[in-house]
Amino acid sequence: MPETLSTIVSPEGSLEVLSQSEVNRLRDTSTSGLHDLVRRCALAVLNCDTPTDDGLAVMEAYKDFDIEVLQQDRGIRLKLSNAPACAFVDGHMIRGVREQLSAVLRDIVYVYNEIQNNPRFDLRTNEGATNAVFHILRNASTLRTSQEPSLVVCWGGHSITREEYDYTKAVGYHMGLRGLDICTGCGPGAMKGPMKGANLAHAKQRRKGSRYLGISEPGIIAAESPNPIVNELVIMPDIEKRLEAFVRIGHGIVVFPGGVGTAEEILYLLGILMHPDNRDIPFPVIFTGPESAHDYFQRIDEFLRYTLGEEVRRHYRIVVDDPVSVARLMRDGIQEVAEFRREKNDAFYFNWRLNIAAGFQQPFEPTHEAMSALALHHDQPNHELAANLRRAFSGIVAGNVKEPGLRAIAARGPFRLHAESELMTRLDTLLTSFVAQGRMKLPGSEYVPCYTLG
Numbered sequence: 001m002p003e004t005l006s007t008i009v010s011p012e013g014s015l016e017v018l019s020q021s022e023v024n025r026l027r028d029t030s031t032s033g034l035h036d037l038v039r040r041c042a043l044a045v046l047n048c049d050t051p052t053d054d055g056l057a058v059m060e061a062y063k064d065f066d067i068e069v070l071q072q073d074r075g076i077r078l079k080l081s082n083a084p085a086c087a088f089v090d091g092h093m094i095r096g097v098r099e100q101l102s103a104v105l106r107d108i109v110y111v112y113n114e115i116q117n118n119p120r121f122d123l124r125t126n127e128g129a130t131n132a133v134f135h136i137l138r139n140a141s142t143l144r145t146s147q148e149p150s151l152v153v154c155w156g157g158h159s160i161t162r163e164e165y166d167y168t169k170a171v172g173y174h175m176g177l178r179g180l181d182i183c184t185g186c187g188p189g190a191m192k193g194p195m196k197g198a199n200l201a202h203a204k205q206r207r208k209g210s211r212y213l214g215i216s217e218p219g220i221i222a223a224e225s226p227n228p229i230v231n232e233l234v235i236m237p238d239i240e241k242r243l244e245a246f247v248r249i250g251h252g253i254v255v256f257p258g259g260v261g262t263a264e265e266i267l268y269l270l271g272i273l274m275h276p277d278n279r280d281i282p283f284p285v286i287f288t289g290p291e292s293a294h295d296y297f298q299r300i301d302e303f304l305r306y307t308l309g310e311e312v313r314r315h316y317r318i319v320v321d322d323p324v325s326v327a328r329l330m331r332d333g334i335q336e337v338a339e340f341r342r343e344k345n346d347a348f349y350f351n352w353r354l355n356i357a358a359g360f361q362q363p364f365e366p367t368h369e370a371m372s373a374l375a376l377h378h379d380q381p382n383h384e385l386a387a388n389l390r391r392a393f394s395g396i397v398a399g400n401v402k403e404p405g406l407r408a409i410a411a412r413g414p415f416r417l418h419a420e421s422e423l424m425t426r427l428d429t430l431l432t433s434f435v436a437q438g439r440m441k442l443p444g445s446e447y448v449p450c451y452t453l454g
Contacts, residue, residue, distance in 0.1 A: 002061055002062065002084060002085070003084075003085040004062070004064070004065070004082040004083060004084060004085055005080075005082075005083055005084075005085045005087075005088050005091070006080060006081045006082060006083065007079075007080055007083070007088075007091070007093070008070065008077050008078065008079050008080070009077065009078050009080065009093050009098055009101075010075075010077050010078075010098075011075070011076065011077075011078065011098075011101075011102040011105075012095060012098040012099045012101075012102050013098075013099035013102050013103065014099070014102040014103050014105075014106040014140075015075070015076065015102050015105060015106055016075060017075070018075050018076065023071050023075060023076055024071070025109070025113055026069055026076060026105070026109050027069045027070075027071050027076065034108060034109065034112050037108055037218055038067060038104070038105060038108055038109075039065065039066060039067055040059065040218065040222060040403070041104045041108060041218050041221055041222075041235060042067045042080075042101055042104055042105070043058065043059070043062055043065050043083075043084070043222070044058065044221040044222040044225050044226075045087075045097060045100045045101050045104055045221070045225065045226055045233075046065075046080075046083050046084045046086075046087040046097060046101065047062070047084045047086070047087075047222075047225055048084075048086055048087055048094075048097055048225050048226070048228065058222050058223075059222065059403060062082065062083075062084060064081070064082040065080075065081065065082045065083055065084075066080075066081040066082065067079065067080055067081075068081075069105070078101065078105070094228075096228055096230075096231070099231075099233070100226050100230065100233045103140065103232075103233040103234065103235065104233070104235055106139070106140065107136065107139075107140060107234060107235040107236075108218070108235060110136065110139050111136060111237045114135070114139075115132050115135065115136065115237070116237075121135075124362070126355075126356065126357075126358060126361060129240075129241065129244070129356075129361040129362075130244065130248070130352075130356065130361075132237075132241065133236070133241050133244050133245050133248060134248070134350060136234065136236060136237075136241070136245075137234065137245060137248075137249060137350070140232070140234045141232075142213065142232060142234055142249065143249070143349040143350055144349055145347075145348075145349055147348065147349070148338060148348065149251040149334050149335075149337050149338045149341070149348050150179060150180050150181045150211075150251065150334065151180075151181045151182075151183050151211065151213070151249060151250055151251050152175055152180050152181065152182055152183065152194075152250065152251065152252050152253070152254055152330055152334070153183045153184070153246045153247075153250035153252070153253045153254070154168070154171075154172070154182055154183070154184045154190065154191070154194040154253075154254045154255075154256065155184070155185070155190070155246075155253065155254070155255045155256065155258065155262055155265045155266075156168060156189065156190025156191065156255060156256030156257060156258040156262055157189055157190055157256070157257060157258030157259045157261065157262055157439050158187050158188050158189040158190070158191065158223075158224055158258075158261075159189060159259065159438060159439055159440070160189045160190055160256070160257055160258070160439070161292070163290050163292055164190070164256065164257050164289055164290060164292070164293060165189060165190070165192075165193050166193070166290075167193075167256070167288075167289060167290040167293075167321075167323065168189075168190045168192075168193030168194050168197070168256050169193040169194070169196050169197035170197060170323040171193075171194060171197065171254060171256075171288060171323040171326050171327065172193060172194030172195060172196065172197030172198040172199075172201070173197035173198065173200055173201045173323070174197075174201070174323045174324050174326070174327035175194070175197075175198055175201070175254075175326075175327045175330060175331070176197060176198030176199070176200070176201025176202050176205070176207075176210075177201040177204070177205060177327070178327050178328070178331045179205070179207065179331075180198070180327070180330065180331065180334070181198070181210060181211035181212070181213070182194050182195045182198045182211070182212055182213070183211070183212075183213040183214070183215065183246065183249070183250055184213075184214060184215075185214065185215060185216060185220075185224060185242075186214020186215065186216050186221075186224065186226040186227060186230050186233060187214075187216075187220075187223075187224025187225065187226065187227060188224065188225075188227055189258075190256040190257070190258060190262075191214070191224065191227065192227040192229065193256075194254070194256075195212045195227065195229040195230070196229055198210070198212070199212065199229055210231075211231070211232060212229045212230050212231045212232065213230070213231075213232040213233075213234070213249075214226050214227070214230035214232065214233045214234070215233075215234050215236060215242055215245050215246060216233070216234075216235055216236070216242065217235060217236045217237065217238055217239055217241070217242040218235065218237070218238075219238070219239065219398065219402045219403075219404070220239070220261075220397070220401070220402060221235065222402075222403065223401035223402065224401075238363045239363075239364075239394060240360065240361055240362065240363050240364070241361075243265065243268045243360070244356060244360075244361065246265075247268075247269060247272060247283075247351065247354060247356075248350050248351045248352075248354065249349065249350060249351070251284075251334045251337050251338075251348075252283065252284035252285070252286075252330050252333050252334050252337065253269060253283075253284070253285050253286075254285075254286050254288060254326060254330060255285070255286070255287045255288070255316075256288065256289055256293075257289045257293045257296045257297075257439070258439060259434045259439035259440050260393045260396045260397050260400070260431070260434060260439075260440070261393070261397045263300070263393045263430070263434075264390050264393035264394050264397060266300065266304070267386045267387075267389050267390040267393065268360060268386075268390045269285065270304065270308060270312055270315055270316070270386060271308075271357075271359075271360060271382075271383045271384075271386030271387050271390065272354060272355075272356055272357075272360060272383070273285075273315045274308065274311070274312060274315065274382055274383045274386065275355055275357060275383050277355035278354055278355055281340070281351075281353055281354060282333070282336045282337050282340050283315075283333075283337065284329065284330055284332075284333025284334065284336070284337070285315055285316040285317070286316065286317050286318075286319055286326055286329060286330060287300065287301075287316055287317070287318045287319070288318070288319045288320065288322075288323075288326045289320065289321075290320070290321050291320060291321040293320065294320050296433075296437065297318050297320065299429070299430055299433055300430075301313075301318060302426075303426055303427075303429075303430050306422075306423075306426050307378075307382075307385060307386070307389060307423065307426070308382045308385065308386055309382055311382075312382075317329065357383065357384075357387065359383075359384055359387030359388075360387050360390070364391045364394055364395075366391070366394060366395030366398045366399070366405060366408075366415065367408065368408065368412055368415055368416070370391075370395070371391075371392065371395045371415040371416065371417060371451075372415070372416050372417070372418060374388050374391055374392055374417065374418070375388050376388055376389065376392065376417065376418065376419035376420065376423055376424075376427075377419065377420040377423065378420065378423070392417055392427075395415055395451075396415070396431075396450060396451050399414070399415055399450025399451060400440055400447075400450055405450070409450045414449060414450050414451050414452045415450060415451045415452070416451070416452050416453075416454060417451055417452070417453050417454075418454060419453070424453055424454075427453065428453050431449075431451075431453075435447055435449065
């Protein structure tokens with residue numbers, strides 16, 4: 001059994017100043033229907049030093065863990081039972097972990113109390129979903145009205161080679177030297193490397209107020225616990241709102257090598273940028289990695305051009321083994337974004353102008369039936385095909401690392417995907433390459449495919 005510790009801690013960075021009404025609601029919702037969700041996400045944050053991407057295994061290892069909100073006249077305290085000992089030093093919780101734990105409770109309870117079942121937010125509509133994303137980010141104090149555009153979203157796999165990881169640090173370092181901040185999915189691998197590199201560069205430049213923003217969601221956080229450099233953590237209610245948060249607050253995106261989760265993000269982004277309404281909106285996108293990743297990006301590029309057409313290439317650049325060029329291109333691209341938004345009188349902190357179609361906003365639950373029914377063919381607009389391919393990859397991510405997906409696969413076997421013949425061949429080639437390159441699971445974990453193609 002892993003070593004555990006029980007204690008009572010105060011919030012840090014969030015939830016310190018609450019009214020009596022807010023304390024009562026926080027305590028009530030965290031002990032009712034939300035308790036299991038809060039417990040699972042809190043455990044993911046506390047389990048900060050364990051190299052695993054199996055959310056189900058984490059829950060089994062700490063099945064006796066629990067969290068309770070205690071009410072006091074001056075606010076709340078958090079009672080933790082059988083928490084992972086790695087979150088503590090000499091019996092005291094690490095401050096960064098305490099901040100992230102408070103952020104988890106803040107966001108989950110806010111969504112439950114203020115977003116879900118609130119007539120102000122019709123989450124079935126485009127406007128309602130985007131407003132929900134905006135309000136969650138604003139409640140987390142993520143939207144900075146006084147800052148010039150500087151936030152680079154970095155995507156890539158949690159299971160990458162040491163060479164690839166070092167390359168992500170180099171890119172982050174050179175972006176940091178140029179005054180750029182970093183936003184990632186908050187986990188290990190390509191989500192940690194750019195933050196680590198930028199952190200060193202910001203220290204060299206004596207830059208204050210640097211941002212290392214991590215955006216997660218309950219389904220993935222147990223498999224991708226927040227890395228220690230994250231100084232702002234936001235938990236969105238589902239993967240679709242997580243992805244929308246990235247593209248609404250980011251000023252540019254760098255994509256490093258990854259697996260199906262990275263492919264899902266790429267398809268989401270390009271599907272949005274290819275929408276006719278978004279054609280002329282500047283948004284710099286760079287795919288990059290060390291020389292060893294050349295074949296990886298070639299396969300990604302071939303798959304994208306076949307599925308979405310040659311026009312897709314106008315929306316991204318591929319730069320191999322050149323961190324300085326990546327940083328310069330991203331800095332210049334973000335300057336173009338700033339000029340465009342000034343000209344249009346748009347906000348720097350939230351991209352309202354992007355049109356995100358319903359196919360990218362509505363939550364997709366990857367059941368066996370839903371995965372089998374996906375329309376994977378060219379007899380539809382390219383941005384709609386991108387939305388369905390994104391759902392397919394999202395389902396594979398769920399089957400690989402998310403607790404509900406792992407349980408569904410264990411109970412009913414692999415998901416089955418159907419597609420037109422040539423597209424199926426291309427999809428099979430891409431997924432097989434991910435498996436061969438060890439991009440589906442962390443090193444040392446044997447990968448058993450959670451999908452079949454037919």
